[in-house]
Amino acid sequence: MTKILILLIEDNRMLREGIESMLKKQTDIRVVGTVSNNENILQMIGKLKPNILLLDLGLQNQDSLQLVKLIKKKFPQAKIIVTGLIPLQSAVRDFVQAGVSGFILQDANTTQFMKAIRKVNRGLKVLPPLLTGSLFSQIVEQAITVLNPSALAESVRMTKRERQFIELIADGLTNKEIAQKLNLSNYTVKSHVHNILQKLSLSTRVQIAKYVHVTEAYKTAIDTTSLISE
Numbered sequence: 001m002t003k004i005l006i007l008l009i010e011d012n013r014m015l016r017e018g019i020e021s022m023l024k025k026q027t028d029i030r031v032v033g034t035v036s037n038n039e040n041i042l043q044m045i046g047k048l049k050p051n052i053l054l055l056d057l058g059l060q061n062q063d064s065l066q067l068v069k070l071i072k073k074k075f076p077q078a079k080i081i082v083t084g085l086i087p088l089q090s091a092v093r094d095f096v097q098a099g100v101s102g103f104i105l106q107d108a109n110t111t112q113f114m115k116a117i118r119k120v121n122r123g124l125k126v127l128p129p130l131l132t133g134s135l136f137s138q139i140v141e142q143a144i145t146v147l148n149p150s151a152l153a154e155s156v157r158m159t160k161r162e163r164q165f166i167e168l169i170a171d172g173l174t175n176k177e178i179a180q181k182l183n184l185s186n187y188t189v190k191s192h193v194h195n196i197l198q199k200l201s202l203s204t205r206v207q208i209a210k211y212v213h214v215t216e217a218y219k220t221a222i223d224t225t226s227l228i229s230e
Contacts, residue, residue, distance in 0.1 A: 001027070001028060003028055003029060003030040004028060004029045004030070004051050004052060004117060004118070004121045005030055005032045005048070005049065005050045005051045005052070006023055006029060006030065006031050006032065006050055006051070006052050006053075006054060006117070007031075007032055007033050007034075007035070007044060007045060007048055007050035007052075007053050007054070008020060008023075008031060008033070008034040008035070008054045009034075009035055009036075009037065009041060009053060009054065009055045009056060009059070009067075010034070010036070010054070010056045010083075011036040011037045011056060011059055012056070013036075015056075016034050016036075017034075019054065019083075020034055022110060022113070026114060028118075029114075029117065032048040032049075032050050033048050033050070037056075037059040037062040037067075041067065041071070042070065042071065042074055042075075045071065045074075045075055045078065046074075046075075051079060051121055052079045052080070052081060052101075052117060052120055052121060053071065053078060053079070053080045053081070054081050054083055054104075054117075055067065055068065055080055055081065055082050055083065056082075056083055056084050057082050057083060057084035058084050064082065065091075065094055065095060065098060068080055068082075068095060068098045068099060068100055069098050069099075072098060072099040076099075078099075079101045079120050079121070080099065080100050080101055080102075081100070081101060081102040081103065081104055081116060081117065081120055081126070082095055082100050082102070082103050082104070083103075083104045083105075083106075084105070084106055092127070096125075096127075101120045101124075101125055101126070102116050102119070102120045102124075102125060102126030102127070103116075103126065103127060104116050104126075158196075158199070161192060162192060162195065162196050162199075164182070165178065165189075165192050165193065165196060166196060166208060168181065168182075169193070169196075169205050169208050170208065175189045175190060175193065176189075193205065196208060
């Protein structure tokens, strides 16, 4: 079995040892090194050649974002997962644009932690579920070149009915026309449209249509998104 090689960058010794212990219990993962922010991280990456770097968001003596940029400049193919506290929305956008592949927040359980690592190892992008809805428009608008279609599919989960509504809105149908076509009340249609706007962090129906028509990546993603029940 080819194992996922992990380099852990964490300046809190207790957390570093705890995460390392947790990772060592996984049969498909091997920790090749653990470092604090005071060590020559770039040299360690070149020497150990990890598949994934787990990087603490709140390094005390070093700017984590700048470190990401340095790592990606020297090792463009490096896959980096940021761990720690919930970052600001603008910070998430900055990290995504800098090349981070995923986020694991401090409240993640072991299953979520390992799932994120394995997804990133497969080349997917992993964003925190509680942040993706409000971040969607910013990510599409400002970081679409970083996120691939499979990442968009991971970012927003739509019900079958919501997907149907998005397609009809993109086709130019009004709420009344959608209600007649689907045999629903106007109130039900308005409720669905409101929920879609909230999920995508948009303000108007026109913006929904714009993203569907203009963003080819969204068209690809919406066809491959795993759907949840209504």
